[in-house]
Amino acid sequence: MTSFFLSKNLFVDSNIFFKLDKKNNTLCFISSFGKVEFCMYDTSCFVIKEGQKLSFFYIFSEYEKRIKKRLILSKKKKLGSLIVFFKQLLFRLSQPNFCSITLIGMGYRSQVENGNNTLSLHLGFSHRIDLQRPNNVRFFVRKIQRHHEIFFYCSTLCESKNLGSTIIRFRPVSPYTGKGLVWTGAPILRKEGKGQFKR
Incomplete structure (x- = not known):
């Protein structure tokens, strides 16, 4: 047949x-x-x-x-x-899909260690935070003016965004001081403190 x-x-x-x-x-x-x-x-x-x-x-x-x-x-x-x-x-x-995070704050810094396999974060805590690099993600750190930026490269934008969101949860940006981790280029919504209100 x-x-x-x-x-x-x-x-x-x-x-x-x-x-x-x-x-x-x-x-x-x-x-x-x-x-x-x-x-x-x-x-x-x-x-x-x-x-x-x-x-x-x-x-x-x-x-x-x-x-x-x-x-x-x-x-x-x-x-x-x-x-x-x-x-x-x-x-x-x-073509890699990438996103970046900006560290805003005095003493907030990051660096890549162990042959680009570990991301070390100093976010104002008494200890540092170490993150292991996933197999399908690459990252590097660059200092721009007084701030550090972390770039994530991955095959899909979703995976790089997920990793960036995980890191931002360690120190979200404060609406009062404006310090913390934020997506690069994202606006920071500030609030007035109690001492600035008029009586």
């Missing part, structure tokens, strides 16, 4: 390393900005690796081609959506 198939090709940049695990039907993409693993839960979709090209296939029998036209149409749409998803994923892996 003859077979009919739908296919789409995806070309991967040479700066991105990827591997195909046919046993678990998973794809792994690795770049200098992060690592992403994707599991193909749809077992009817076959993936073939040829150099820097990935080919996705849906195979149908001649009977399904004549009878199940709606099924073939839905698989064709799903295949197109899958290719668009992987193109967006590879674009994010090739």
Whole structure:
């Protein structure tokens, strides 16, 4: 019995390393900005690796081609959506998404230690705070005028934002003194103290 198939090709940049695990039907993409693993839960979709090209296939029998036209149409749409998803994923892996935090306050500083694997924070406490670097995140510290800034680079903006939000919780900016951790460029809403109110 003859077979009919739908296919789409995806070309991967040479700066991105990827591997195909046919046993678990998973794809792994690795770049200098992060690592992403994707599991193909749809077992009817076959993936073939040829150099820097990935080919996705849906195979149908001649009977399904004549009878199940709606099924073939839905698989064709799903295949197109899958290719668009992987193109967006590879674009994010090739260009880093980053965010930055500014440390405002006397003695507030940060530094990178242990070969860019540990972020040390001095936030006015009696102890310092050490954070281990996640596998898919890179950060570095830069001093601008009197303030320190921490930059987070990651394959997805969501992960870098999550790490930045975790750090901000250690010392949120105070509305009275204006000191603390804040997103770079974000406005600081100040409040008047009790001593400044007129009687």
